[in-house]
Amino acid sequence: MKTKHLPTELFILIVKHLEPDACYRLIQSIHGLETVLPRSEFGKQTTRDGNTIMHFAAHRGDQRLIEYINSKGLDVNVKNHDGVTPLAVAARRGHESVVEFLISTGAEINVRDYRGLTPLHNAAHHGADRIVRILLDAGADPLLQARKRRTTALDWASRSGHVTTVALLLSRISKRPRFLAAMSIAAKNGRTAVLQQLIDADFQxxxxxxxxxxxxxRPKVVKLLLSHGDWYEGARREALWMAVKKRSLSTVQELLGSGLRISNDDDLLLKALGHGGSLKILRALCHAGLDISESTDNDTKDMLLEAAARGSNTALVEYLAHLGWVNPDNGSYALFEAIRFGSSSVVKILLEHGFKLPLHDRNYDLVRKVINSGIDTSPSDPILHENLRLALSKAVDHGNTEIVGLLLGAGISPEAHGFEESDISMLYKETEKGHLEMVKLLVQAGADVFYESYKDFSRAGPGRHGYTALYIATNNGHLDVMKYLIQHGAPVSHQGAEDISALHVAVQTDCPSSVSLLLEAGANMSLRASCGGTPLHFAAEYGFLEAVQLLLDAGADPFVRNWHGQFPWDLALNGGHDDTVNIFEELVN
Incomplete structure (x- = not known):
């Protein structure tokens, strides 16, 4: 069978409609195609990132294609949407010959992308020593700073731990500007060998x-720094806080060995210990002077317990409980912190050791009055009470059923919103979202299914009605939530804002399943909205045939007028719903 080749002109036409990356792949698969492509095709940029064929060729190290593109007169300094040139791409990928060729054809050495990075930054970051040398010999400035955090090529090589690259760059830097952060960067990334290089080079x-x-x-890093620097006590103390927080026992021991004095007055140390410290670190600090005993002052106990709760440090909380420190008199905010940061294990320990939560009371009006009055209903202060209520609200918002269950089981009221007449309850919000499991938790804990919330605060006020949870579930078509609320006493015939019932809403949203569910639950079909319309009026007005039929089959009265004297079929006729009108005509006939 003889193979047929497509005409070159057809390939050119195809390429004109390709993104540069696809064009590059086509060129690679069909040898010689680049010789017939017009100049404009090589300059075309991708819509996503602005790369040209030259960028793709630089990425792949395809020097032959780059040479041909250059012969077409294309600019070797073309930038993509991020300001990156082909030289920067080749330097990052380690294509030495491509870098040399681009430089020989006029590529800018110190050109920056939109982050302020140069080709030298890219080469140094990847430890491409030969390319770093080529760029430096061509005039690359090793002290040019990137825009973010003002980092140089030396900083990038130090971060990556490229010892030979660091040595090469150091050989080209005669002065040590104050802005060089290589020492801190190498230390932060645990680059001990690079750190030693910088120390030997007399870096500040x-x-x-x-x-x-x-x-x-990494304790070796701290040990190296301590052995070569005259560190004042404040710097060593700050490092100790970080080492404790990182749970690095060896690093803590190195710093304690430098002669640091430890006392209970160091609040930040106590917070770091509570947040991340292990029991071994606690023992090391006690040997160095920290006082954890019966004589320890209450402020220290408060701070350590609250920090441990905030850091979900269960082991430390258990140890403090063993010491007898876990009681409501120590760390009045500990329970709130544990709840806020989602530590269920710490919450359990605190509740088991006598932390008190606001009493649950089914008399919600009384609860609202008590809390609004500012009376302290817990062994601690009102601020804790307020925080706990907010913590429950946040846990509900975040869908954390475990923490919500703990709080509700301990006695926090499921009505713990702001307790104003215009407030939206937690049950309202979870019903609106359709979160059945959260709805179950709230209802089982006593959430008021009769409570009316106000989506529009302007409607709030004496004598005004809002929206029940069933109304909201119906409006959003959450059938499983509707069924659960009905099973637990939600009023199916309650009339809320504008005297609209859940059945009115089910009809309005054209949800036959909701209509059927409410009818089966005994919803009153004769209830009138503020306009005088029954659910049948609503269904007829919108021309919802299935809802009309369901209501009629259930015995809805079609001969009821609204306050404007209109029958349901009048509304259907006005709306041009002929099929709905036909149903009523058949019924009348």
Whole structure:
């Protein structure tokens, strides 16, 4: 069978409609196609990132194609949408010959992309020493700073731990500007070998460098810094806080060995210990002077317990409980912090040790009055009470059923919203979302299914009606939530704002399943909205045939007029719903 080849002109036509990356792949698959492509095709950019065929060729190290494109007169300094040139791409990918060719044809050495990065930044980051040398020999400035955090190529090489690259760059930097952050960057990333290079090169120590070293969690880094610098106590103390927070026992021991004095007056140390410290670190600090005993002052107990709760540090909370520190008199905000940060294990421990929550009361009006009055209903202060109510609301919003269950089981009222007449309850919000499991938790804990919330606050006020949970579930078509609410006493015939019932809403939303469910539950079909319309009027007005038929089959009276004297079929006729009108005509005849 003889193979037929498509004409070159057809290939050119195809390429004109291809993105540059697809065009590049086509060129690679069909040898020689680039020789017949017009110049304009090589300059075309992708719509997504602005790359040209030259960018793709630089990425792949395709020097032959780059040479041909250059012969067409294309600019070798063309930038994509991020300001990246082919030279930067080739430097990042390590294509040495392509870098040399681009430089020889006029590629800008110190050109920056929109982040302020140069080709030298890219090469240094990847440890491409030969390319770094080529760029430096061509005039690349090793001290040019990126826009973000003002980092140089030396900083990038230090971050990545490229020892030979760092040595090469150091050989080209005669002065040490103050802005160089290589020491701190190497310390933060645990690059011990690079750090030693910088120390040997007489780089200046900054107090932040020791803190950065502690954040790496590598004790060798901190040991190296301590042995070469005269660190004042404040810098060592800040590093200790970070080491404790990182749970690096060896780093903590290195810093304690530098002669740091430890006392209970160091609030930030206590917070770091509570947030992330292990029991081994606690013992090390106690050996260094921290007082954890019966004589410890209450402020220390409060701070440590609250920090442990905030950091979900269950092991430390259990140890403090063993010491007898876990009681409502110590750490009055501990329970709130544990709830806020979602630590169910810490919440359980605190509740088991006597932390009191506001009493649950089915008399919601009384609860509202008590809380609004500012009376302290817990062993602690009113601020804790307020925070706990807010914590429950947040846990509900975030769908954290475990924490919500703990709070409700401990006695926080499921009506713990702002308790104003115009407030939207948690049950309202979860019903609107259709979160059945959260609705179950709230209802089982006593959430008021009769409570009327106001979506439009302007409707709130004496004598005004809002929206019940069943109304909201119906309006959003959440059948499973509707069934659950009805099973637990939700009023199916309640009339809310504008005297509209759930059945009116089911008809309005054209949801036959909701209509059937409410009818089966005994919803009153004769209720009138403020306009005088029954659910049948609503169904007829919108021309919802299935809803009309369901209501008529259930015995809805078609001969009721609204306040304007209109029968349901009048509304159907006005709306041009002929099929609906026919149903009523058949009924009358």
């Amino acid at each position: 120590f900054y107090n932040h460098s020791l803190y950065a070293g502690a954040s790496s969690g």
